[in-house]
Amino acid sequence: MLYEALFHSTAYAQDEWRASAPWLPPTDASLAPGSSARFRARFRLAPHVEQVSAALLAAGRPVAVPLPSATFHRDSAPTLHVLLPPTVRLESATAEPTPMLRAGLAESLPLALPAAAGLQLQTVALDAGGEGRMRVALRFRASASPAALDWHARACACAAGPPGGTAAAVGGELVQWVSLMVLPPARAIVDRYGRFQARHAYLNSSAPDPWHRAPAFFGYDADKGDDGMLVDEVRVFMAGGSDESGAAAPLSMAVKQLGQPSPDEIDKLEAYVHETLWAGKDLGGGGDPAHFLQNAEYAVRASMLYWSDALQAAPEAAIAAAPATAKACQKCWPKCYWMHCWSEKRSRETWRAYNYPHVATTYWALYRVGRHFAPPLTKRASWQWYLKQAGRTAAAMWRYAGRGRDTSQWGLMVGSAFQLVLDDLEREGFEEEAAPLREMVKQRLGKWAQMVFPYGSEFPWDSTGQEEINTWLLRSGKYAAANKTVGAVLAYSSLMPHWAYCGSARRYWDFVINGKLVWGNEREFHHYGSTLNAIPVLDHYRAFPARQHLLKLGSCALMGHLSLHTPSGAASMAWHGDPALLKRDAYSGDYGIGMYGYWRSAGAYLGCVPPHGWLCVFCQLQLQPARASAPPDSAAAATAAAAAAGCAGAVSGVRVRVRFRVRFRVRV
Numbered sequence: 001m002l003y004e005a006l007f008h009s010t011a012y013a014q015d016e017w018r019a020s021a022p023w024l025p026p027t028d029a030s031l032a033p034g035s036s037a038r039f040r041a042r043f044r045l046a047p048h049v050e051q052v053s054a055a056l057l058a059a060g061r062p063v064a065v066p067l068p069s070a071t072f073h074r075d076s077a078p079t080l081h082v083l084l085p086p087t088v089r090l091e092s093a094t095a096e097p098t099p100m101l102r103a104g105l106a107e108s109l110p111l112a113l114p115a116a117a118g119l120q121l122q123t124v125a126l127d128a129g130g131e132g133r134m135r136v137a138l139r140f141r142a143s144a145s146p147a148a149l150d151w152h153a154r155a156c157a158c159a160a161g162p163p164g165g166t167a168a169a170v171g172g173e174l175v176q177w178v179s180l181m182v183l184p185p186a187r188a189i190v191d192r193y194g195r196f197q198a199r200h201a202y203l204n205s206s207a208p209d210p211w212h213r214a215p216a217f218f219g220y221d222a223d224k225g226d227d228g229m230l231v232d233e234v235r236v237f238m239a240g241g242s243d244e245s246g247a248a249a250p251l252s253m254a255v256k257q258l259g260q261p262s263p264d265e266i267d268k269l270e271a272y273v274h275e276t277l278w279a280g281k282d283l284g285g286g287g288d289p290a291h292f293l294q295n296a297e298y299a300v301r302a303s304m305l306y307w308s309d310a311l312q313a314a315p316e317a318a319i320a321a322a323p324a325t326a327k328a329c330q331k332c333w334p335k336c337y338w339m340h341c342w343s344e345k346r347s348r349e350t351w352r353a354y355n356y357p358h359v360a361t362t363y364w365a366l367y368r369v370g371r372h373f374a375p376p377l378t379k380r381a382s383w384q385w386y387l388k389q390a391g392r393t394a395a396a397m398w399r400y401a402g403r404g405r406d407t408s409q410w411g412l413m414v415g416s417a418f419q420l421v422l423d424d425l426e427r428e429g430f431e432e433e434a435a436p437l438r439e440m441v442k443q444r445l446g447k448w449a450q451m452v453f454p455y456g457s458e459f460p461w462d463s464t465g466q467e468e469i470n471t472w473l474l475r476s477g478k479y480a481a482a483n484k485t486v487g488a489v490l491a492y493s494s495l496m497p498h499w500a501y502c503g504s505a506r507r508y509w510d511f512v513i514n515g516k517l518v519w520g521n522e523r524e525f526h527h528y529g530s531t532l533n534a535i536p537v538l539d540h541y542r543a544f545p546a547r548q549h550l551l552k553l554g555s556c557a558l559m560g561h562l563s564l565h566t567p568s569g570a571a572s573m574a575w576h577g578d579p580a581l582l583k584r585d586a587y588s589g590d591y592g593i594g595m596y597g598y599w600r601s602a603g604a605y606l607g608c609v610p611p612h613g614w615l616c617v618f619c620q621l622q623l624q625p626a627r628a629s630a631p632p633d634s635a636a637a638a639t640a641a642a643a644a645a646g647c648a649g650a651v652s653g654v655r656v657r658v659r660f661r662v663r664f665r666v667r668v
Contacts, residue, residue, distance in 0.1 A: 007039045012579065020582045021133070023498070024177050049490045050549040053083065057119065060087040062140055064178050068617040069552070070499035071181040071559035074131060077620055080124035080178060080497075081612050083111075088140045088174065093124045096137070100130035101182070111611045121611055128182040133499075140174040181499035181563050186602075186618070187260065189565050194256050196220075196569025198265050201229050201249060201588075205275055210317040211304050212291035213241050215271045217249040221516060222570040223586040230587070232322040234340045237513055238589065239325065240303030240347065241276070242293055244413070245514045245590040247358035250277075251414070252571075252592030254365035255599045261369050261377055269366060270380040276304075277359065278389070283381055290348075293359070298389075298396035299350035300359050306347035307333055339513070353401035356393060357414035357468075361596065363390035364421050384428075390421045391433035398440040409447045410457050413528070414596050415468025416535055419475055441472055448473075448481075455488045463492050463505040463529045467597070470536035474543075486540050486550075489533045495553045499563065500575060503556030505529030507574065514573055514589030523577030526564055528590055530557040531597025538601045548609040554601060555617045561598050564591060571595075 006012070010028035031037060046055035053063045063083040072078040080103070082090055090108075095101035106123040124136065183189065203214040213231070219238050221228035230238050237245040250272055257266055274283065279292030289295045293304060307329040311318050318326040329341035336342075367386035370378035378386065401408050418437065425434035448469060457465035466485050473482035492506035507524040511517065534557035541550035564572045564584060573589030576582060604619035614621060 005041065017580050020580050022579060022582070023135075023179055023500075050547065052495070057083055057085050060085050062088055062090065062138070062174075062176065064138060064176060064497040065552070065612065066178060066180065066497055067552075067612060067615055069555040069559045070179065070497055070502045071183060071556065071563055072128075073183050073185050073559075074128055075185045078126050078128075080126055080136065082122040082124060082138060083611070084120040084122055084140075086118040086120075086143070088142050090122045090138060091141050092137075092139045094137050094139075095126075096135050097130075100128065100132070101134040101136070101180070102127040102129070103136045119611075126180075131182045131184060134180045134182055136178045136180065138176045138178065140176070142172055142174065176497075178497040179499055181560070183559070183562055186562060189562050190256060190260050192569040193565055193571055194253065194260065194262055194265050197249065197253055198262070198268060200226055200570075202268055203229065203231060205271065207321075208317070209321045210311070211240075211306070211321075213239075213276065213304050215268065216241055216276045217253050217268070217272065219245065219249050219588040219591075220570050221586050222566050222568065222572065222584070222588075223516070225568075228570070228586075232324045234325045234328040235513070236303045236305050236339065236342050236347070238587070239322070240305035240342075242300060242304065242355050243302050243352065244354055244358070244593070246303065246305075247355065248590040248592030249588070250362055250592070251358045252595040254362040255592075255596050257369050257377075258365055258599055259602070261373070263377060266366070266369060266377050267379070269362070270378060273362065273366065274380050277362075283385070290344075294393070297400070298392045299400040300355045300393065300396070301347060302349045302352060302355065303342055303347040305342070306344045307336070307341040308344050309334075350400045351407075353397050353408040353410075354412055356397035356401055357412050357417055358592075360390045360393040360397075360421060361414055361417040363387070363393060364417060364424070367424070384430075387421075387424055387428060388430060388433050391425045391430065391437055394418045394421050395433070395436040395440060398436075398443070409444065411455070411465025411467065411469035413457075413464050413467075413532060413593050415465070416471035416600065417596070418468070419471045441476075445472060445476060445478075453484075453488070455485045463489075463507060464532055467532045467535040470539065474539060479543075482536070483540070486536050489536055490549075490553075493530075493533055493537070493553060493557070495549060495556065499556075499560055500525040500577070503530050503534065503553055503558075503560050505533045505557075510573065510589065511576070511585060514587060515585045516587040517576065517581070517585055519576070519578055519581070522581075524573075525575035525577050526557075526560040526594070527574035528561075528594030528597060531561045531594045531601070533597075534558055534601050535597055538605075541605075545607055548607070551605060551607060551609065551615070551617065555605070558598055558601055558618075561594050564594070 008028045009022065009024070010026040013022055013026035029037060044055055044059055046052045056063050062085065065081045065083065067079050067081060084090060090105065093103040093105055095103040104125050106125045108120055108122045111119045111121055128134070197217055201218050201220045203209070203216055203218060205215040207214045219230040221230055233239040237243050240246045250269065253265055253269055257269070277293050279287050279289045279294060280296045294300050305325070312330065312333050315326050315330060329336065332341060363386050366378050367383050367390060370376040370383035370386055376383065398408060422434060422437045422441070425437065455466050455469055456462055466489055470482050470485040473485065493503060494501055496502050504525045505527070507527040507529050508521045510524060510527060511519070511522055534554045537550050537557070538554035541547060541554060564574065566572065566584065571588045571591040572584035573587055573591050575584055602618060605617040606619065606621065607615055609615045
């Protein structure tokens with residue numbers, strides 16, 4: 001269930017896949033009695049993952065590059081660049097579905113780069129009239145000219161001519177499909193999500209609940225319309241307010257305020273913090289620790305949802321608040337499945353390090369909107385209080401989390417936020433809170449330095465945790481080790497002209513834990529691992545802008561993550577990768593972790609990316625070309641244009657249009 005190659009798919013499309021929309025049009029072949037067919041696949045080894053395109057071109061294959069990503073917003077100006085070896089020519093580009101997307105061939109330029117002799121760059125203009133999944137068919141015709149064959153022989157270092165199979169393809173047609181996802185504007189997506197969560201996924205303090213989980217934001221089941229708040233999900237990871245998935249909903253709403261603050265949403269977040277999260281004695285607190293997620297020691301408990309002998313004996317209140325949970329727990333108590341119906345003692349455990357970054361980040365986000373807006377958008381506490389809470393929660397992770405501090409030795413999802421907290425503590429002069437956090441970082445860096453590959457999560461096959469480790473390695477100047485972290489990410493995050501695969505980290509497990517539809521060990525597209533892994537990728541691109549592969553990969557991850565939003569505003573934890581499904585899961589699950597990753601790297605990225613020329617990600621770019629002294633149709637003009645596209649010459653008249661809003665105040 002990991003990888004499979006199909007030469008024809010009609011039988012699957014008519015049976016197992018009949019309820020889904022396959023990536024490609026189904027194909028088939030008919031064999032007469034006694035006849036046979038032969039299929040052949042060739043595998044080529046690229047010298048480095050960042051040189052896959054060059055290896056394909058050297059093999060005589062065209063390379064399609066959607067820019068800035070295979071996922072794009074309707075208000076952007078996407079293009080599709082096709083790099084062509086001289087052995088093939090691009091004859092047509094057609095889009096599906098036709099009313100929703102138009103694709104047409106535009107200019108073609110020779111690439112005036114030393115390593116690209118004979119290559120062409122063909123531009124395909126894209127015009128989206130709708131939103132959703134779309135695709136473009138690129139049809140190529142191979143050339144049988146002696147010059148093309150000679151080029152192929154030299155590119156492949158084959159003295160005797162093209163390898164077997166290439167000659168047979170000469171003169172035939174090659175079709176490549178480019179899968180695209182068209183989204184509404186990013187601002188509209190995030191705004192709609194915030195309004196949806198505040199309206200439909202917020203449990204008010206007046207709601208009766210024997211576990212005292214209100215007020216709080218919860219996950220959501222998009223299949224249930226306006227009544228899908230997941231307060232009655234027997235898996236404690238979702239309905240208990242903590243342990244990653246349960247803490248993901250308030251986390252996502254907290255980081256959402258950093259880009260698009262809403263007074264109503266911030267009011268709800270503050271109510272959650274002061275009436276459900278924090279049980280300390282300051283600010284009029286000091287309630288029963290059993291009714292809060294975090295006590296005065298700053299430890300974070302595993303869940304607020306549990307079952308007990310008392311509830312088993314008198315389940316009426318539990319049945320009224322969460323009937324499905326109560327029914328399941330009554331049936332299995334006291335020997336329940338490990339994901340269901342924890343005891344109260346188990347729910348109060350604080351050993352799992354992964355539960356701390358979400359809480360610390362929620363505090364830190366409220367510090368930011370209270371500190372950097374005038375008047376402050378927070379009302380129930382000062383910005384100083386929120387920042388200190390964030391620092392003390394981060395430091396408490398090292399004191400209380402991890403049985404023998406085992407889990408805290410790994411990178412933590414959202415753990416890169418600890419660096420933001422420490423930076424602000426030091427800048428604001430809060431040395432009492434900064435000192436233990438610095439000591440924690442020092443000890444964790446010491447652990448990582450003793451490991452050959454300290455770049456994973458608690459599971460050796462996992463694809464999370466790299467973002468935090470990379471963040472601390474960069475901050476401490478350990479660039480070679482940080483580059484190894486990026487190397488690990490590149491090993492499981494691919495760059496290809498397909499919106500679902502491009503930028504998606506390797507994820508196969510979490511539908512079992514947090515999903516609604518569970519089909520086993522299924523591939524997940526754009527689960528939170530995508531944007532978390534984009535953090536080290538784009539951090540390294542900013543440090544080393546010549547590595548253009550990193551910009552294109554990070555762009556795919558960030559934009560692909562926004563495809564998880566439904567038209568209603570509800571978010572999904574991931575896309576189902578099984579070909580019989582290929583749809584969003586209805587549960588939001590641990591989506592909020594991915595929202596943090598999106599916010600953490602979102603920005604305007606402007607760079608010259610050879611051989612594609614100037615590229616602006618999350619912004620719109622208008623180029624004013626320099627005046628050419630030669631006639632426009634002359635060879636000199638073509639060479640100058642190619643040099644500009646390849647970043648080999650100077651480009652003048654660049655104007656970047658970025659739409660944003662900034663509020664600030666000046667301290668004198």
